[in-house]
Amino acid sequence: MTHTLPPAEASARLHEFTVIDVRTPAEYASGHLPGAQNIPLNRVRSALPSLREAARDGEILIVCASGPRAQNACELLAAEGIRTATLTGGTTAWAAQGHPLHRPAACATRSVWTMERQVRFTAGTLVLLGLLLAALVHPALQLLSAAIAGGLVYSALTDTCGMASLLGRLPHNR
Structure with a gap:
């Protein structure tokens, strides 16, 4: 079963979750929720053992840029019996409401294109x-x-988006 959380509620309860960001590594590096782990959508299935383990420790919050990839990951995990939640509006809504994004120092100096921008x-x-x-x-x-x-x-x-799946396999998105 999956439910969605607005950014304010997710922020207040962030310590309760294992946060999984299903965007590409480049998107993740451009800014992610504090404490989030990066498991790109195309690798979620191979990460099932560790996700099952995380689900035993508490709820899993799945995030992406705006929601569709997170929802796809949640559906895959629900089929495996893993309870998840998604962040309403993704990291875009999170940042728009003033919540912090962690940005590694190495990425602060270079521009990273979102998957949506790469597809366009x-x-x-x-x-x-x-x-x-x-x-x-x-x-x-x-x-x-x-x-x-x-x-x-x-x-x-x-x-x-088949094109996003293909672009996600390119070296700069890994």
């Missing part, structure tokens, strides 16, 4: 590339742009 950049680049190739090489290459558009629509309808 990649999708836009591929659409432009498809249109450019269609104009310069062959009109059929505009199918690349159509495929990206279809992927974005599918992503919105299912609240999943």
